[in-house]
Amino acid sequence: MACPICDRPTDKAYRPFCSRRCADVDLGKWLTGSYAIPAGPAETEDADPGPFDEDDGKLH
Numbered sequence: 001m002a003c004p005i006c007d008r009p010t011d012k013a014y015r016p017f018c019s020r021r022c023a024d025v026d027l028g029k030w031l032t033g034s035y036a037i038p039a040g041p042a043e044t045e046d047a048d049p050g051p052f053d054e055d056d057g058k059l060h
Contacts, residue, residue, distance in 0.1 A: 001015070001016060003016070003017050003018035003022050004017070004022075004026070005025050005026055006022055
C-alpha cells in the first residue's frame with residue numbers, strides 16, 4: 001500500500017500514510033478546503049414552506 005500523499009510505502013503506525021508528516025499534510029488539505037465532497041445546488045428556504053410553517057397564533 002502506498003501513501004496517498006508521497007507514494008512511499010506506508011508505516012503501520014500511520015496507515016494509510018507513511019509518516020506523521022504526510023498525515024498532517026492530509027489533515028491540512030481537509031481543513032483548508034482543498035478536498036471537497038461534490039454536492040448539488042443548495043435548496044432555498046422559500047422553495048417549499050411545508051405544513052408546519054403556517055402561523056396559527058398558538059404558542060408552544
